[in-house]
């Protein structure tokens with residue numbers, strides 16, 4: 001390709017406003033602050049973006065991975081992108097030549113603190129079978145409150161039935177939910193993501209259904225009262241109601257399928273959803289005498305037992321299936337404990353697992369990551385392990401997965 005072509009053309013990075021769930025991951029990930037947003041859209045500033053692709057793998061929906069070849073002198077401006085309801089149709093610029101795939105060639109350069117690829121033995125997931133233009137309608141089969149009646153948080157187990165429709169899901173994947181109605185600007189609500197809480201063979205084994213674990217959002221992250229659009233819609237659903245979903249999403253936060261693989265699962269609140277799916281899958285295998293032989297450790301944090309989703313069923317899991325460590329930060333007559341404290345308390349066992357065929361999963365509120373990473377560092381120090389090296393190896397081998405929101 002001649003130098004003149006690269007001078008004329010730009011491979012412009014764009015975000016699909018129809019699929020973006022405004023989770024802010026891209027803006028947080030971008031190393032050069034090229035991504036910005038307003039009340040409605042997330043957009044990439046063409047004057048800053050260098051196509052490094054660091055933001056692409058962490059995006060939960062794939063909405064970030066859109067590119068248009070444009071004239072360098074006339075890219076889509078930030079102001080223009082903020083007005084979009086959908087991506088513009090690609091314009092034919094063949095007369096100006098073609099560009100190399102900058103994004104692809106630079107993908108390897110993206111630094112990652114967690115694995116961008118799935119475990120080597122994970123099943124191949126189905127992805128993006130349904131989108132906003134072609135959602136799947138499912139039926140509510142049940143909606144049960146998981147937290148105590150007097151608990152501060154209302155967390156629900158919502159079972160959705162596919163009927164005779166095909167929508168294959170794996171533990172660790174997410175679905176998009178489209179809340180009905182329009183937002184304050186009169187535009188349709190964007191979709192919200194929810195992790196699948198069931199095993200791959202259904203919430204009820206062998207049935208074509210799955211469950212979500214949804215917390216009703218009644219205050220924002222600063223404690224200010226709000227009415228969360230998606231979570232309140234889901235939590236208020238009645239049996240028989242119809243729900244529009246998209247997806248499946250998620251190609252890396254998946255469980256290994258080979259015998260002998262160990263899982264360390266660390267979660268808070270609704271971060272329990274993928275862990276429940278994985279645990280239930282292995283519980284069913286064990287019950288059939290087809291155990292995979294690996295160990296499972298679960299570190300699960302909540303304010304108190306009444307605020308911890310699936311508390312009762314968790315306590316009934318066989319001890320030879322899973323080693324459960326619960327951390328309560330507001331339980332009466334107990335010192336405050338967080339997941340990172342429990343992780344350190346079990347440091348010797350965790351360090352032992354880290355040295356074998358082990359896969360780590362962290363899911364829950366964004367704020368949990370720092371404490372958990374510090375705990376790994378501390379327990380490795382105590383065991384004489386080099387945590388940065390161990391972490392880097394696990395990340396590169398698809399063995400260290402984080403999903404926080």
Ligand SMILES: Cc1cc2nc3c(=O)[nH]c(=O)nc-3n(C[C@H](O)[C@H](O)[C@H](O)COP(=O)(O)OP(=O)(O)OC[C@H]3O[C@@H](n4cnc5c(N)ncnc54)[C@H](O)[C@@H]3O)c2cc1C
Pocket residue numbers: 023060174192193194195196212213214215216217219220221226227228229230231232270271273403404405
């Ligand atoms: C990959 C992924 C998986 C997810 N899985 C789950 C899941 O399994 N269960 C689940 O309940 N949620 C899950 N979420 C979060 C979910 O997508 C929504 O963000 C959440 O339900 C709030 O949406 P909302 O429409 O009710 O609130 P919005 O109407 O979008 O927001 C209202 C206000 O609440 C604030 N807010 C948003 N989320 C929270 C929160 N969790 N706590 C406090 N304040 C908040 C917003 O900043 C805003 O100010 C997941 C998110 C991602 C990205």
